[in-house]
Amino acid sequence: MIHVPLSTISTWERFYRANFINSLTGFKSASLIGTVNKQGQTNLAIFSSVVHLGSDPALIGFINRPVQAAPHTLANIQATGNYTINHIHPSFLEQAHQTSAKYPENVSEFEALGLTPEFLDASPAPFVKESKVKYTLALEEIIPIKVNNTFLVIGRLQHVQLDESILLPDGFLQLDQAGSICSNGIDAYYATQLIDRYEYAKPDLKPKKLPKV
Amino acid sequence: MIHVPLSTISTWERFYRANFINSLTGFKSASLIGTVNKQGQTNLAIFSSVVHLGSDPALIGFINRPVQAAPHTLANIQATGNYTINHIHPSFLEQAHQTSAKYPENVSEFEALGLTPEFLDASPAPFVKESKVKYTLALEEIIPIKVNNTFLVIGRLQHVQLDESILLPDGFLQLDQAGSICSNGIDAYYATQLIDRYEYAKPDLKPKKLPKV
Numbered sequence: 457m458i459h460v461p462l463s464t465i466s467t468w469e470r471f472y473r474a475n476f477i478n479s480l481t482g483f484k485s486a487s488l489i490g491t492v493n494k495q496g497q498t499n500l501a502i503f504s505s506v507v508h509l510g511s512d513p514a515l516i517g518f519i520n521r522p523v524q525a526a527p528h529t530l531a532n533i534q535a536t537g538n539y540t541i542n543h544i545h546p547s548f549l550e551q552a553h554q555t556s557a558k559y560p561e562n563v564s565e566f567e568a569l570g571l572t573p574e575f576l577d578a579s580p581a582p583f584v585k586e587s588k589v590k591y592t593l594a595l596e597e598i599i600p601i602k603v604n605n606t607f608l609v610i611g612r613l614q615h616v617q618l619d620e621s622i623l624l625p626d627g628f629l630q631l632d633q634a635g636s637i638c639s640n641g642i643d644a645y646y647a648t649q650l651i652d653r654y655e656y657a658k659p660d661l662k663p664k665k666l667p668k669v
Numbered sequence: 670m671i672h673v674p675l676s677t678i679s680t681w682e683r684f685y686r687a688n689f690i691n692s693l694t695g696f697k698s699a700s701l702i703g704t705v706n707k708q709g710q711t712n713l714a715i716f717s718s719v720v721h722l723g724s725d726p727a728l729i730g731f732i733n734r735p736v737q738a739a740p741h742t743l744a745n746i747q748a749t750g751n752y753t754i755n756h757i758h759p760s761f762l763e764q765a766h767q768t769s770a771k772y773p774e775n776v777s778e779f780e781a782l783g784l785t786p787e788f789l790d791a792s793p794a795p796f797v798k799e800s801k802v803k804y805t806l807a808l809e810e811i812i813p814i815k816v817n818n819t820f821l822v823i824g825r826l827q828h829v830q831l832d833e834s835i836l837l838p839d840g841f842l843q844l845d846q847a848g849s850i851c852s853n854g855i856d857a858y859y860a861t862q863l864i865d866r867y868e869y870a871k872p873d874l875k876p877k878k879l880p881k882v
Contacts, residue, residue, distance in 0.1 A: 457801075457830050457831065457832060457833070458830070458831060458832075458833040458836075459789075459790065459828065459829070459830055460828065460829040460830075460831070461790070461827075461828050462727070462826060462827050462828065465727060465826070465829070468840070470725070471839070471840070472839060472840035473724055473725060473727075473840065474724045474725075474840070475837075475839050475840035475841040475842075476836075476840035476841070476842065477721070477724040477727045477826070478721055478724065479840075479841050479842040479844060480729075480802070480804060480826075480829060480842060481698060481719050481720070481721045481729055481754075482697075482698025482699075482700060482719060482756060482802075482844065482849060482851070483696055483697070483698050483844060483849065483851035483861060484695075484696070484697055484698060484720075484721075485694060485695025485696050485697060486695075487695060504721075505720050505721060506694050506695060507694070507697075507718050507720050507732055508690070508691055508694045508697075508717075508718060508732070509732060509814065509817060509819055510817040510819060511686055511687045511690040511691060512683070512686060512687075513816075513817065514675070514678060514686075514690045515816060515817055516693075516694055517732075519720055519721070519722060519730075541694075543695060546864060549864065549865070550867070550876045551876075553867045553870055553876055554870050554876045555870075556870045557870035557871050557872045557874075558871075558872060559872045560872075563872075568872070576672075577672065577674070588670075589693070589695075591693060596816055597816060599812060599814070599821070601722065601812070601821075601823065603726075603728060603809055603810060603823065604722060604723040604726065604728055606722055606723060608812070608814075608821055610814065610816065613675060613678070613690070613693075614674070614675050615672065615673065615674050615675065616672070616673040616678070616693060617670050617671070617672055617673075618670065618671060618673070619670060619671075620670070620671040623671075623689075624688075626684070626685060626688050627681070627684070627685035627686065627687070627688035627689035627692075628688040628689070628692050628854050628857065629688075629689065629692040629693060629853075629854070631692065631695065631696060631853055632859065636695060636696065637864065638695070638696035638851055638859075638861060640842075640844055640861075641841050641842070641866075643866045643867045643868070643869070643879070644841065644863065644865075644866045645863075645864045645865060645866075645867075646845065646851075646861040646862060646863055646864055647861070647862045647864055648696060648851060648853075648859040648860070648861050648862075649859060649860045649861075649862065650857065650858075650859055651759060651762065651850065651858045651859055651860055652762070652857075652858060653854075653856045653857045653858075654763070654766045654856050654858075655856070656856070657766055657767050657768075657769045657770035658770050658771075659770045659771060659772045659773075659776075659781075661770075663763045663764075663766055663767045666856070
């Protein structure tokens with residue numbers, strides 16, 4: 457084991473530090489957020505900070521970087537109150553990563569990268585047709601995180617579109633079967649393999665694995 | 670593809686809905702947060718909502734459920750300003766999941782489950798000795814999320830302890846090599862397998878894979 461104090465981390469070169477800190481926090485989702493501005497210009501961008509906030513009501517958050525670093529998604533959500541979140545699969549992973557490039561505002565990442573915008577469920581924001589698990593959110597609240605000028609964007613779940621073969625009888629979604637990728641750091645993408653599911657834990661019971669499907 | 674509107678989701682039984690909504694948002698980290706109260710009573714609890722907020726300064730957040738549902742970790746962090754986050758590996762996955770049981774305040778999950786508290790780097794909060802990737806945070810801010818009474822707890826990175834074999838020359842951590850697990854939903858745990866890393870994306874360049882190590 458090595459020990460790295462903050463005083464060392466602070467001296468690191470910018471990209472080394474970004475790789476280290478971004479991968480320290482563990483595996484995470486990577487999803488494409490689809491938005492549209494008031495003129496109908498679509499936008500698509502990869503985010504790895506989607507976080508579950510609650511199931512009832514169903515609230516989902518993501519972290520938006522400072523406005524100057526990542527302006528379009530946030531501005532579109534503020535303008536329309538609506539966005540889609542789309543899982544990423546290996547068949548379009550390269551295009552999904554490429555949405556992190558800083559395209560000008562008048563360029564749609566859908567067009568530039570050959571992904572298909574799909575309009576469903578009366579959502580003005582585009583879905584990614586190629587995605588097998590996707591949902592729309594209505595903006596609930598944007599909470600500024602003052603310490604580093606980022607934002608927690610909170611949305612209320614509206615509609616879900618998914619490949620029904622991954623839905624189990626208890627409501628669980630087998631994302632590994634859909635080939636939804638998982639990510640780490642700023643540029644690494646992974647496939648997953650189920651180890652186990654466990655029953656609801658209680659202090660006086662031994663942990664028990666759920667049977668595999 | 671099936672279509673599920675919110676009006677359907679709202680009618681679902683509580684556990685079915687929790688399984689569905691929690692797995693919809695994609696893969697996520699699952700980590701053990703170690704804390705201690707002012708009397709020296711240690712606490713350990715599994716969280717799947719750790720989120721990267723920024724690299725410079727290095728800020729890491731997690732979502733704490735409403736106080737009545739998850740009181741101990743939050744109270745200890747408020748009392749001491751300090752906590753540890755520890756990756757989970759298959760060798761103690763069962764114990765890690767079992768920390769989600771509602772043990773009384775005077776029971777340490779370390780003792781109840783046979784995990785080893787380790788005190789390092791002048792951190793009053795305990796690390797999990799069995800973990801190969803772990804770090805301490807100093808509390809920066811607790812932001813109440815009023816819409817559902819949850820909290821975004823923000824910490825400033827202090828010290829990192831890790832197995833040096835997973836650290837690449839560019840600062841990236843090969844978490845799959847450490848066997849850090851990833852999670853989905855409320856009870857499913859996964860191993861991961863690298864698909865690819867990509868170079869920093871620019872609009873006028875084709876996406877390029879990084880060579881595998």
